[in-house]
Amino acid sequence: MAKIRKSKSKRNFWFKLSHFFRPQASNRYRSKLLHPQSMLVTSFILLAFFALFNAVRFFPNLTDKVLGFSSNISTSDLLDKTNQERQRLGLSKLVLNEELNQAALAKAQDMFNDQYWAHVAPDGKQAWDFIKETDYSYKYAGENLARDFNTSDEVVEAWIASPSHYENLTNKDFTQMGLAIVNGNLKGFNTTLVVQLFAVPSSVAMKDQAGSDFYLPKAAEATFHENELVAGEKTANKEIVFSSLNFTKTFFLLVVLLIILTLIYDALIASSRKYQRLVGQNFAHVALFVTVAFLLVLFKGGSVLP
Amino acid sequence: MKSFLKKNQIAYLFLMILLVAFIYLFMRAWPNGQMQRYIAIAFGVIYFFWGVITHTKSKRINSEIVFEYLSVSMLAILVIVLITL
Numbered sequence: 203m204a205k206i207r208k209s210k211s212k213r214n215f216w217f218k219l220s221h222f223f224r225p226q227a228s229n230r231y232r233s234k235l236l237h238p239q240s241m242l243v244t245s246f247i248l249l250a251f252f253a254l255f256n257a258v259r260f261f262p263n264l265t266d267k268v269l270g271f272s273s274n275i276s277t278s279d280l281l282d283k284t285n286q287e288r289q290r291l292g293l294s295k296l297v298l299n300e301e302l303n304q305a306a307l308a309k310a311q312d313m314f315n316d317q318y319w320a321h322v323a324p325d326g327k328q329a330w331d332f333i334k335e336t337d338y339s340y341k342y343a344g345e346n347l348a349r350d351f352n353t354s355d356e357v358v359e360a361w362i363a364s365p366s367h368y369e370n371l372t373n374k375d376f377t378q379m380g381l382a383i384v385n386g387n388l389k390g391f392n393t394t395l396v397v398q399l400f401a402v403p404s405s406v407a408m409k410d411q412a413g414s415d416f417y418l419p420k421a422a423e424a425t426f427h428e429n430e431l432v433a434g435e436k437t438a439n440k441e442i443v444f445s446s447l448n449f450t451k452t453f454f455l456l457v458v459l460l461i462i463l464t465l466i467y468d469a470l471i472a473s474s475r476k477y478q479r480l481v482g483q484n485f486a487h488v489a490l491f492v493t494v495a496f497l498l499v500l501f502k503g504g505s506v507l508p
Numbered sequence: 509m510k511s512f513l514k515k516n517q518i519a520y521l522f523l524m525i526l527l528v529a530f531i532y533l534f535m536r537a538w539p540n541g542q543m544q545r546y547i548a549i550a551f552g553v554i555y556f557f558w559g560v561i562t563h564t565k566s567k568r569i570n571s572e573i574v575f576e577y578l579s580v581s582m583l584a585i586l587v588i589v590l591i592t593l
Contacts, residue, residue, distance in 0.1 A: 236576075237576075238572065238575040238576045238578070238579040239579075241576070241579035241580055241582070241583050242579050242582070244583060245579070245582055245583050245586050248583075248586055248587065248590065249586065249590070252590045252593075360538070360539035363538060363539060364539060364540065447591075450590070450591060451591060454587050454590070454591060457587075458587060461583075480568055480570055480572070480573065481572075481573065481576065482559060482563070482573050482576040482577055482580065483512060483559070483562070483563075485513060485520075486520070486523060486555075486558075486559065486562075487580055489523065489524070489527055490527070490555055490580065490584055491584065493527045493530060493531060494584050494587055494588060496531065497531065497534055497535075497588060498587070498591060500535065501591055501592070502538060502539075
């Protein structure tokens with residue numbers, strides 16, 4: 203009796219499985235997973251996963267232990283890559299200035315302390331106020347911000363890709379630079395903030411195109427992803443536990459691959475059995491989801507604030 | 509399916525160009541996440557209309573197919589939008 207029940211439940215399982223993936227009479231000759239209703243359910247599952255995943259930030263212990271974070275960014279790499287780009291354009295190399303480094307570090311720490319991500323602090327403190335506090339006297343200055351990137355390459359690539367950041371990066375007037383890479387928790391998310399300050403010391407006689415003595419280029423910001431607390435370190439380098447971006451990407455990719463395989467299987471069975479049915483074009487859907495999968499794999503994270 | 513592909517060669521060529529353009533524009537917009545989301549939404553809407561128009565032209569359309577293209581487009585947009593948030 204128990205054997206019969208077991209074989210029945212086994213049959214039920216296989217029937218349900220084939221109902222989901224194989225076109226047959228029970229699903230009107232279209233894999234159940236590909237029905238519009240199932241697609242909507244899948245969308246809700248992805249949405250719920252994303253919402254739950256983001257809710258994890260309200261449990262700091264879990265975030266630190268499970269969703270550790272990795273970034274491999276160093277001031278020397280950022281300096282080298284910035285100078286490589288400047289040299290490519292025939293511009294002078296920038297040199298690191300300790301006071302500007304201190305100002306950049308103070309800005310990054312202020313963002314973590316007051317939990318904001320902007321050029322201007324909630325209390326109205328401006329970017330240049332951090333420079334002034336170090337007694338560094340500048341003629342022109344600029345600021346680039348970045349967060350949520352994994353490597354120095356990505357940070358500089360993002361700055362190069364953004365016109366307003368690029369303007370700062372390749373400003374011929376700047377001669378000195380300050381850098382800070384700080385790990386911490388911003389609004390519930392572990393992240394790495396990068397602050398890059400540019401300046402021309404006021405002792406250097408120089409005028410901008412308009413002829414004024416004082417000029418602050420339009421501030422620019424970029425975005426970043428992940429990490430943990432090591433405020434003030436010159437390098438943010440941590441073992442990966444599992445970054446939140448990679449975790450989300452992997453889950454989404456698995457769902458998209460499942461849909462692609464189901465579409466191919468559905469098309470093959472329908473074609474070999476010569477089913478006459480009125481449904482959407484599997485080939486077009488496969489092309490669309492392959493594109494989505496491709497973008498998921500290539501997506502680097504990080505973004506520039508408007 | 510093969511006959512549908514043959515009959516709609518131009519439509520599929522258009523779709524392939526769209527997909528390549530989508531990949532190019534999406535990658536080019538990085539690191540501007542907001543722009544990437546706009547591109548994904550625009551492409552999802554275009555894909556929906558592409559499906560409906562192609563099926564209407566070949567007279568193989570019903571409400572279920574419209575709903576299918578709508579749900580597929582929504583799912584594709586959702587994946588891209590969520591990953592860029």
